Amino acid sequence: MVNETQLNEKVVLVTGSARRVGKAILLKFAEAGAHVIVHHGNSDSAAEQTAQEARAFGVQATVFKADLASPDAISDLFSHIEEHFGRLDVLVNSAATFFARSLLEIPLEEWQLVMDVNLTAPFLTTQHAARLMMKHQGGAIINITDNGGRRPWKKRPHHSVSKAGLIMLTKVSALALGPYNIRVNAIAPGPVLPPPDQTEEDWAFYKEKLPLKRIGNPDDVARAALFLATNTFITGEVLGVDGGSILTVGE
Ligand SMILES: NC(=O)c1ccc[n+]([C@@H]2O[C@H](COP(=O)([O-])OP(=O)(O)OC[C@H]3O[C@@H](n4cnc5c(N)ncnc54)[C@H](OP(=O)(O)O)[C@@H]3O)[C@@H](O)[C@H]2O)c1
DSSP, X not given: OOOTTOOTTOEEEETTOSSHHHHHHHHHHHHTTOEEEEEESSOHHHHHHHXXXXXXXXOXXXXXXXXTTOHHHHHHHHHHHHHHTSOOSEEEEOOOOOOOOOGGGOOHHHHHXXXXXXXXXXXXXXXXXXXXXXXXXXXXXXXXXXXXXXXXXXXXXXXXHHHHHHHHHHHHHHHHHGGGTEEEEEEEEOSOSOOTTOOTTTTHHHHHHSTTSSOOOHHHHHHHHHHHHHOTTXXXXXXXXXXXXXXXXXX
16 A cells, blocks of 8 residues: 555556646656656657656656557556556556537547546556556555536536546445555546647636636646545545636536
8 A cells, every 4th residue: 555655666557647637647656756657648759758757756667558448458558567567556547538519519439439538448447457456455546537527517518427427436446446455536627737729828717717716737636646645544535626616607
């Protein structure tokens, strides 16, 4: 079991960690002394760069590319972890995909892709990770959900449904895996980093809307992930890291 003083020699996988929020989470664990696996879907050079930044903390970092819509690719990712490290102590499911589309315009293939990446992949990684963690003293799984999973999000219905499912996956996994000393929690970020096609100015309206009057940053989420990985008596929880956005009127 991981605690605040024992991250050295622990092994951490963060899905979708070549860039953005996943990268911030991965580097937070590397800074705390954990060996890390940089998973990515299509970001070879960014993933290598992230691994280099992790190694600067004196830890091992490997890079693995896997399409999370493919169960076989997920299986290969865990074979890589087993071969390279022989153990896994923390899994962070951060990768996700979304499309802005109203309910009646969503094509079935797009619905299925969102469910595959945002919900089925975390289900499969949880199964693989739990089997590895059970061989040692347990571990921690952290699912990055979204406030869109806690209240309906009109502009991204499939994203909202997948993230609500991820919250329930967190709770059923916490129930099932608690006896193996595997804790499972979720983080529900509010607005922390605009998508690449938007700027912070595009998100200026959040400054008015959010109780804290600012958007967050990836490090806010990364620190919450480290906390949930190291506190040994929290399981089945959803921690909002959202500047109070859940308290305001939904979209
Ligand atoms: N950013 C925010 O303000 C915010 C707010 C609330 C919740 N969140 C949640 O926080 C997490 C991280 O947010 P983010 O903004 O950093 O996410 P992001 O940039 O939208 O996506 C994270 C990563 O997911 C990976 N990914 C997507 N589809 C994949 C696939 N089929 N196979 C493998 N990897 C795939 C991508 O990897 P590649 O680049 O390598 O393809 C991408 O870098 C997500 O779960 C998101 O829903 C974020």
